[in-house]
Amino acid sequence: MTGVAIVGASGYASRELIRILLNHPGAEIRVATSRQDDSPRVDALHPSLAGRIDLACEPFDADRLAERARVAFLALPHTASMAVVASLRERNVRVIDLSADYRLTDAQIYADWYGHTHTDAVGLKEAVYGLPELYRESIPPAGLIANPGCYTSTSILALAPLIRENLVERTGIVIDAKSGVSGAGRSPKLSTHFPECNESFSAYNVGKHRHTPEIDQVLTDVGCAQGDPVEVIFTPHLVPMDRGIFATIYATPRGPVVEHDLLDLYRSFYKQSPFVRVVSHLPATKESAFTNYCDITVRVVRGKVVVLACLDNLIKGASGVAVQNFNLMFGHPETTGLAL
Numbered sequence: 001m002t003g004v005a006i007v008g009a010s011g012y013a014s015r016e017l018i019r020i021l022l023n024h025p026g027a028e029i030r031v032a033t034s035r036q037d038d039s040p041r042v043d044a045l046h047p048s049l050a051g052r053i054d055l056a057c058e059p060f061d062a063d064r065l066a067e068r069a070r071v072a073f074l075a076l077p078h079t080a081s082m083a084v085v086a087s088l089r090e091r092n093v094r095v096i097d098l099s100a101d102y103r104l105t106d107a108q109i110y111a112d113w114y115g116h117t118h119t120d121a122v123g124l125k126e127a128v129y130g131l132p133e134l135y136r137e138s139i140p141p142a143g144l145i146a147n148p149g150c151y152t153s154t155s156i157l158a159l160a161p162l163i164r165e166n167l168v169e170r171t172g173i174v175i176d177a178k179s180g181v182s183g184a185g186r187s188p189k190l191s192t193h194f195p196e197c198n199e200s201f202s203a204y205n206v207g208k209h210r211h212t213p214e215i216d217q218v219l220t221d222v223g224c225a226q227g228d229p230v231e232v233i234f235t236p237h238l239v240p241m242d243r244g245i246f247a248t249i250y251a252t253p254r255g256p257v258v259e260h261d262l263l264d265l266y267r268s269f270y271k272q273s274p275f276v277r278v279v280s281h282l283p284a285t286k287e288s289a290f291t292n293y294c295d296i297t298v299r300v301v302r303g304k305v306v307v308l309a310c311l312d313n314l315i316k317g318a319s320g321v322a323v324q325n326f327n328l329m330f331g332h333p334e335t336t337g338l339a340l
């Protein structure tokens with residue numbers, strides 16, 4: 001049994017993570033942290049967990065955490081993660097970071113898109129990008145996992161087969177993505193206040209969303225045999241639903257393409273990946289909600305390739321993939337605990 005710590009236990013991603021780990025035969029949650037003064041019980045923070053966990057939150061303390069846990073899941077906002085990772089790695093605690101702090105390999109690109117200087121160069125070097133479908137071999141020995149973002153997982157999984165096989169142009173790929181409101185986290189903000197977002201559908205951060213360089217970086221790596229960098233046009237939207245990401249992606253083929261051949265390519269590309277379902281119908285967020293699946297299909301429309309993909313932002317986009325990474329790091333079958 002592996003002792004686990006949940007750092008930032010009061011948030012939405014943590015709630016899902018705790019729910020999954022409570023059913024995991026190889027994990028025991030021994031530490032939960034929060035900055036709240038009164039040491040709240042986890043089930044007081046998340047009433048849906050009532051009767052399932054008997055643990056109170058405590059302030060973050062690396063020494064006390066390392067006495068009880070071999071791995072820490074960090075569900076903190078970006079910049080808060082990089083402030084604690086070194087203290088955990090020095091104590092030999094393995095880290096799965098759900099924030100964006102270790103996903104971009106270049107500190108300057110991080111500063112350009114996040115508006116903060118990166119303060120942990122050692123961690124940036126050590127981090128492994130935790131998208132098992134693409135980096136399964138690198139994850140088992142990793143000390144620090146950069147868990148991918150929710151929009152990014154959807155977009156990267158949707159495009160990886162086309163990029164790896166060099167079937168589409170690498171610039172001018174349009175990713176039109178929509179997210180449910182839980183994607184913005186639990187802390188209240190004006191844009192996610194009920195009267196602002198209910199019955200409303202809006203785009204945001206057009207041309208400057210911080211997931212753009214993450215998608216570019218990973219897809220460029222996926223297609224590195226062919227050299228040219230990938231540059232996507234990524235437009236996120238907020239939709240008035242609780243959870244789910246849906247991406248409609250348009251790419252220009254480099255030569256003639258046939259829809260059923262593309263579907264075969266996707267099936268073959270993901271045949272070892274239990275959480276990617278290549279479907280022939282048009283997927284919907286309801287079909288992947290509360291699961292660790294990413295559902296993908298592909299169409300050819302008037303000479304363009306159109307890929308449609310969706311997943312649950314809190315599970316396959318955050319906590320579920322974090323548990324996939326935990327499984328690979330600690331020698332469990334990748335699907336353990338994830339038959340949701």
Ligand SMILES: NC(=O)C1=CN([C@@H]2O[C@H](COP(=O)(O)OP(=O)(O)OC[C@H]3O[C@@H](n4cnc5c(N)ncnc54)[C@H](OP(=O)(O)O)[C@@H]3O)[C@@H](O)[C@H]2O)C=CC1
Pocket residue numbers: 008009010011012013014033034035036074075076077078080098099100148149150182183184185186187313314317318
């Ligand atoms: N929501 C989603 O769909 C996804 C989220 N992520 C990432 O996962 C991480 C967690 O997201 P989510 O659960 O949605 O966020 P929430 O806002 O719901 O929770 C974050 C938690 O972190 C703690 N926290 C906030 N600020 C600080 C700080 N400065 N220092 C220490 N702790 C802090 C808070 O706990 P307290 O106040 O009790 O200390 C808070 O509950 C984020 O990095 C997010 O980008 C990734 C993919 C998808």
Ligand SMILES: CC(=O)N[C@@H](CCC(=O)OP(=O)(O)O)C(=O)O
Pocket residue numbers: 098099100148149150151179180181182183184185236238
């Ligand atoms: C709806 C909404 O606001 N979504 C968040 C992204 C979700 C998330 O937190 O993902 P990362 O960890 O990858 O940043 C946003 O656009 O910033």
